[in-house]
Amino acid sequence: MSQDEITRPMTPGSRKLFEALMDQTPDRVYFKDLRSRFLVVSKALAQKHGCQSSDELVGKTDFDFFNEEHAKDAFEDERNIILTGKPVIGKEEREVWGDGSVTWVSTTKVPLFLESGKIAGIMGISRDITQQHRAQAVIQHQNDILSRDLESARQVQKLMIPGRVPDFDGMTVGVSYRPMEAVGGDIIVFPVTPKKFTFFFVGDVCGHGLSAAMYTVLVRHLTDQIAAKYDGDPSEFITSLNKLLIGQFTNRFMSAVSGHFLLEKSGHLSYVAANAGHPAPIIYRKQTRTLETLSFTESLAMGLMDQPSSDTVHGVLDTGDRIFLYTDGIPEILDAYGELSFEQLIRSTIQLSPQHQADSITERVRQIGDEITMEDDLTLAIIEGP
Numbered sequence: 001m002s003q004d005e006i007t008r009p010m011t012p013g014s015r016k017l018f019e020a021l022m023d024q025t026p027d028r029v030y031f032k033d034l035r036s037r038f039l040v041v042s043k044a045l046a047q048k049h050g051c052q053s054s055d056e057l058v059g060k061t062d063f064d065f066f067n068e069e070h071a072k073d074a075f076e077d078e079r080n081i082i083l084t085g086k087p088v089i090g091k092e093e094r095e096v097w098g099d100g101s102v103t104w105v106s107t108t109k110v111p112l113f114l115e116s117g118k119i120a121g122i123m124g125i126s127r128d129i130t131q132q133h134r135a136q137a138v139i140q141h142q143n144d145i146l147s148r149d150l151e152s153a154r155q156v157q158k159l160m161i162p163g164r165v166p167d168f169d170g171m172t173v174g175v176s177y178r179p180m181e182a183v184g185g186d187i188i189v190f191p192v193t194p195k196k197f198t199f200f201f202v203g204d205v206c207g208h209g210l211s212a213a214m215y216t217v218l219v220r221h222l223t224d225q226i227a228a229k230y231d232g233d234p235s236e237f238i239t240s241l242n243k244l245l246i247g248q249f250t251n252r253f254m255s256a257v258s259g260h261f262l263l264e265k266s267g268h269l270s271y272v273a274a275n276a277g278h279p280a281p282i283i284y285r286k287q288t289r290t291l292e293t294l295s296f297t298e299s300l301a302m303g304l305m306d307q308p309s310s311d312t313v314h315g316v317l318d319t320g321d322r323i324f325l326y327t328d329g330i331p332e333i334l335d336a337y338g339e340l341s342f343e344q345l346i347r348s349t350i351q352l353s354p355q356h357q358a359d360s361i362t363e364r365v366r367q368i369g370d371e372i373t374m375e376d377d378l379t380l381a382i383i384e385g386p
Helices: 003-007 012-024 043-048 068-084 130-160 209-227 234-245 329-337 342-349 354-371
Strands: 028-032 038-041 088-096 102-113 119-128 172-178 186-189 198-205 254-263 269-276 282-285 290-293 313-317 322-326 378-384
Touching: 012 043, 028 043, 068 088, 068 102, 068 119, 102 130, 172 186, 172 354, 186 209, 186 378, 198 209, 198 322, 198 378, 209 234, 234 254, 234 269, 282 342, 290 342, 329 342, 329 354, 329 378, 342 354, 354 378
Parallel strands: none
Antiparallel strands: 028 038, 028 119, 088 102, 102 119, 172 378, 186 198, 198 254, 254 269, 269 313, 282 290, 282 322, 322 378
């Protein structure tokens, strides 16, 4: 096929429209023969190749303008089109020019057929996407940085929350902590206190992701500081922590339940707890096989206003009794599911050890969350009396 054969079938009017298109289109449009030599090219393509006239490209190939690797790839694509008759549609190509500069194009190449049905050449359109590709590269770079930052944050949070679970005097403990993302907004810690209290703090920051995780790290740091002066009043602990949190983050708050356990001389395990807008702990009584929910006075989430804490509650765990400390992801997912309650899940797994029960419950809730397309951080601690 020659240049004349491309335009000869056109009427004078069609030929003028074709020439106008080739002069005005910003895309690089070209026709090639069976040896991948240029026959007709658009003005934009000629200018991109540094030519004053489109006629300067006639008879030349990609090897005259690009480095050998790119020219060879393009040539092989065109040979395959000629041999199979199958077009190449929207292929993203990296062009390396003779001077070493790099551009990117989206290329479509289709076979040209004679009236006999034989392939006589190729028509191609290359659209410059260099700016879009560079923008995508910047976004990808930023995403890579964010991914590395998230992984670093995950490692930091993993070390701090729940951190080391201490050996509980006279108690058996199981803890399961499952953020919905790389990092989470739940917190469960057991800070060291100056007296023989086994202290606990369970919290749930509003929201998810990195900002919520940063809040939990701050809370972990502050709970360690305040617990160093803890005298046995969890309501005062919550009030002190709240004073430090107010104003630290805009529109950020958290619910929490806090308190301590103490092994009495009688052998019973006593507990003291206070609440700040958090789901109340549940107690399983082994002797009667009943479940009870701790009852608190009205309370508010921390980080919003003064005096968020409830009054303290007191009680005792007998041998084999268990207390369940958790965040709202567990009951909310189960409520949305509607076929299994938290209480039923507790009863059906009560024969397991506290750690195995905690893992079993959070795994089942996670599976249900996947089924109903609902996600939340899942935190559960189970403490069994002596």
